[in-house]
Amino acid sequence: MRLYQSIAAGIAVVLSATPLVAGEAAELTQKINAISEEALGYPEAVKAVTKLSQMNADAIPEVLAAMKQDRPVAANWLRGAVEAIADKARQEGTPIANETLIEFIETKTHAPKSRSVAYHLLKQQDEEAAKKLVPGFENDASLELRLLAVDRLMEDAKAKVKDEQKEEAIAIYQQALTATRNAHQASLIADALKELEVEVDTTEHFGFLKNWHVIAAFEFAKGDGFDAVYPPEKEIDLEASYPGKLIDEIPAPAKWQPLQLGSGEKRVDFNKAFAPVKEVVGYAVTTFDSDEAQEVELRWGSPNATKVWVNGELVASDKVYHAGDNFDQYTAKAKLKPGENTILVKLVQNEQTQSWTNVWHFELRVCDHLGTAIADAKP
Amino acid sequence: MRILLSLLCLAAIVSTTAADWRQFRGNDTTGSSASCELPDKWSADDENVAWKVELPGRGPSSPIMVDGKVIVTTADGADLEQLHVLCFSAEDGKKLWQRNFWATGRTFCHPQTTPAAPSPVSDGKHVYAFFGSSDLLCLDLDGNLKWYRGLGHEHPKAGNDVGMASSPIVLDDTVVVQIENQGDSFAAGINAENGQTRWFLPRSERANWASPIALKSVKSGDESVALLQNGDGVTAVSSKSGVVLWELGGGASTISTSLTTGDQAFIVSKGLTVLDLKDPRVKPEIIWEANKLNPNSMSPILHDGKVYTINGSGVLNCGDAATGDLDWSLRLKGKFWATPVIAGQKLIAINYDGLAMVVDLSGKKGEIVEEIDMGEHIQATPALGDNAIYIKGDHHLWKIAGKQ
Numbered sequence: 001m002r003l004y005q006s007i008a009a010g011i012a013v014v015l016s017a018t019p020l021v022a023g024e025a026a027e028l029t030q031k032i033n034a035i036s037e038e039a040l041g042y043p044e045a046v047k048a049v050t051k052l053s054q055m056n057a058d059a060i061p062e063v064l065a066a067m068k069q070d071r072p073v074a075a076n077w078l079r080g081a082v083e084a085i086a087d088k089a090r091q092e093g094t095p096i097a098n099e100t101l102i103e104f105i106e107t108k109t110h111a112p113k114s115r116s117v118a119y120h121l122l123k124q125q126d127e128e129a130a131k132k133l134v135p136g137f138e139n140d141a142s143l144e145l146r147l148l149a150v151d152r153l154m155e156d157a158k159a160k161v162k163d164e165q166k167e168e169a170i171a172i173y174q175q176a177l178t179a180t181r182n183a184h185q186a187s188l189i190a191d192a193l194k195e196l197e198v199e200v201d202t203t204e205h206f207g208f209l210k211n212w213h214v215i216a217a218f219e220f221a222k223g224d225g226f227d228a229v230y231p232p233e234k235e236i237d238l239e240a241s242y243p244g245k246l247i248d249e250i251p252a253p254a255k256w257q258p259l260q261l262g263s264g265e266k267r268v269d270f271n272k273a274f275a276p277v278k279e280v281v282g283y284a285v286t287t288f289d290s291d292e293a294q295e296v297e298l299r300w301g302s303p304n305a306t307k308v309w310v311n312g313e314l315v316a317s318d319k320v321y322h323a324g325d326n327f328d329q330y331t332a333k334a335k336l337k338p339g340e341n342t343i344l345v346k347l348v349q350n351e352q353t354q355s356w357t358n359v360w361h362f363e364l365r366v367c368d369h370l371g372t373a374i375a376d377a378k379p
Numbered sequence: 380m381r382i383l384l385s386l387l388c389l390a391a392i393v394s395t396t397a398a399d400w401r402q403f404r405g406n407d408t409t410g411s412s413a414s415c416e417l418p419d420k421w422s423a424d425d426e427n428v429a430w431k432v433e434l435p436g437r438g439p440s441s442p443i444m445v446d447g448k449v450i451v452t453t454a455d456g457a458d459l460e461q462l463h464v465l466c467f468s469a470e471d472g473k474k475l476w477q478r479n480f481w482a483t484g485r486t487f488c489h490p491q492t493t494p495a496a497p498s499p500v501s502d503g504k505h506v507y508a509f510f511g512s513s514d515l516l517c518l519d520l521d522g523n524l525k526w527y528r529g530l531g532h533e534h535p536k537a538g539n540d541v542g543m544a545s546s547p548i549v550l551d552d553t554v555v556v557q558i559e560n561q562g563d564s565f566a567a568g569i570n571a572e573n574g575q576t577r578w579f580l581p582r583s584e585r586a587n588w589a590s591p592i593a594l595k596s597v598k599s600g601d602e603s604v605a606l607l608q609n610g611d612g613v614t615a616v617s618s619k620s621g622v623v624l625w626e627l628g629g630g631a632s633t634i635s636t637s638l639t640t641g642d643q644a645f646i647v648s649k650g651l652t653v654l655d656l657k658d659p660r661v662k663p664e665i666i667w668e669a670n671k672l673n674p675n676s677m678s679p680i681l682h683d684g685k686v687y688t689i690n691g692s693g694v695l696n697c698g699d700a701a702t703g704d705l706d707w708s709l710r711l712k713g714k715f716w717a718t719p720v721i722a723g724q725k726l727i728a729i730n731y732d733g734l735a736m737v738v739d740l741s742g743k744k745g746e747i748v749e750e751i752d753m754g755e756h757i758q759a760t761p762a763l764g765d766n767a768i769y770i771k772g773d774h775h776l777w778k779i780a781g782k783q
Binding site: 037039042043045046049050053072073075076077079080081083084087113120143144147182184185318319320321323324325326329 | 456457476477478479480481483487489514516518522523524525526527528529532533536539540541560561562572573574575576586
């Protein structure tokens with residue numbers, strides 16, 4: 001039995017061994033990058049990825065370079081091919097040279113995803129060589145690589161604490177906080193700094209907006225309230241009042257009221273501002289001053305259904321009730337004009353009665369594509 | 380060339396093995412293997428541990444075994460965006476390959492779970508790995524990517540923040556996935572050859588974690604039937620075309636998954652409801668309903684004419700598969716996510732805290748004969764094969780076996 005299997009395996013290797021032909025990898029990666037969301041081009045991509053996976057290690061940089069940040073599905077096809085090539089090369093004792101991978105990683109014009117894959121290939125074949133690169137990732141466009149550098153800074157700071165070098169530890173933790181774009185890391189760093197008697201405002205760090213006006217409560221209308229258009233969607237008049245839902249907890253009419261968050265707070269909580277009620281619709285509005293015309297990301301989280309408008313333009317609509325509440329749960333791109341921009345949030349509380357649905361809040365921040373907070377330019 | 384091809388074909392034929400466990404609850408979804416003989420007891424680190432390996436990342440997905448290879452999925456990363464498919468040699472636990480991908484859909488989930496909650500499935504030649512981010516991919520058994528599909532990228536609102544868990548099935552060269560939540564909800568039949576969509580069926584926009592099951596066709600040449608399950612009930616669709624063949628309302632579980640023997644389907648509805656599947660393409664008659672056999676979050680399993688469920692209080696119930704009558708009940712310890720499995724006359728139930736309880740089924744009533752602390756959280760339903768049980772915890776994968 002083993003004989004048959006060995007013969008078959010040997011023949012398979014002979015039949016599949018394909019020498020690298022200059023330019024061939026480019027043609028194959030193009031076929032993979034051509035796949036569309038309608039699942040078009042898949043048969044061609046299947047053939048291309050099979051052929052790519054059989055190439056030798058020399059093809060790795062070319063395949064990595066074909067990964068595009070805006071083509072996440074195709075990037076996964078290419079990652080699969082690269083890892084298969086690298087695996088085979090390592091097993092055959094002909095891995096790609098460390099220097100080639102290091103050069104690729106250090107070329108910042110390559111897509112962050114591809115550089116991250118290159119780093120992990122290097123780590124698999126030479127952990128020490130990979131480790132040496134980590135400090136250089138502190139401000140990297142690849143958040144995967146940056147995470148490693150921040151982890152390392154946190155380890156360094158912890159060691160300083162252990163050695164009772166408090167000032168040095170604080171400085172390194174603050175360096176790590178500036179670098180991180182990760183909520184979990186930021187929270188750990190803030191906790192560590194608090195232990196060292198340094199208060200950190202993570203709300204400020206992540207750019208959660210703090211100055212709002214809120215209004216409630218409009219009628220849920222048996223679920224139609226999400227789509228119904230209430231006065232704040234037509235005009236923002238902070239002095240106006242409107243007929244509200246007739247409930248004891250929030251006497252009509254509905255009027256705007258200011259809501260300001262303090263240091264460390266990020267949640268705009270309608271239950272606190274008004275009352276913990278169900279089957280109601282509320283709105284929150286704020287202004288954000290931009291230095292220039294720019295494209296930003298709005299990122300928010302809420303356990304309630306939300307709609308978000310920027311300068312009157314609807315940028316997102318998520319009719320999801322009580323399915324969770326996460327940091328950067330929802331993201332939408334928005335164009336800001338120079339000067340004052342209006343951000344309006346609709347927050348809809350549904351009819352569910354379980355205790356865990358008794359929440360009515362959101363948190364929202366403005367940032368760039370990496371999650372770096374963009375500060376309000378208001379004086 | 381013909382000789383070479385013949386040799387290749389011969390090698391392919393002889394390499395298949397009857398001990399495969401190709402999907403959640405095994406090839407036949409009963410969760411049992413009459414011929415599998417396990418050791419009476421074992422420990423987490425030593426006794427009867429054939430091998431133990433550490434896993435990168437974690438996930439409640441079950442291990443599967445195909446052609447002597449144990450395949451698991453996990454997820455890790457800052458936002459659980461790193462998806463892993465790992466393959467180990469069943470013989471010695473050596474890692475044969477690992478492939479890594481980025482989630483292209485939503486990865487939010489409850490802290491107890493990860494996007495690696497759906498179990499992978501195999502047709503014997505390929506592995507189809509599906510993740511809670513609605514990423515679906517096909518690898519051959521040597522780890523070569525055949526295709527990748529970002530269903531979460533195509534439907535960015537698919538997903539709930541508790542986490543998605545429905546496992547895919549493969550039948551008639553079609554991978555059937557069920558993606559139901561408060562956003563984009565659908566079931567789809569994906570061409571197993573190239574990843575293209577064969578059919579797309581919009582589904583109820585309510586959270587659902589149950590998996591589809593395959594109903595076998597009674598006549599050769601007929602198209603196979605996939606049964607979709609959610610809070611509304613069950614829907615039978617042609618696996619190749621997605622045409623709805625019949626529906627049965629009345630609601631069904633949104634977590635635990637039904638099973639079928641081919642002649643009957645044990646539906647997790649009103650406790651347990653058994654359907655007569657004379658022809659899976661035709662709306663079936665109800666044979667019996669038994670609300671006392673409600674399996675809560677774990678799925679029912681079947682063995683030797685008996686159906687077994689674990690209810691929300693951690694009570695193991697044994698019912699007569701022919702009548703639904705309750706034979707006996709046995710209180711187990713702790714809270715469960717993993718569905719138990721049965722090897723020979725032993726039922727192995729592992730609770731969330733990692734306590735494996737071995738229940739002897741040979742008497743009139745089940746009896747716990749051994750308790751083994753595996754030392755870490757366990758949510759994955761184990762796999763059986765070759766007189767071994769493969770147990771996947773939060774951090775490790777074990778092969779437990781007696782004399783080899």
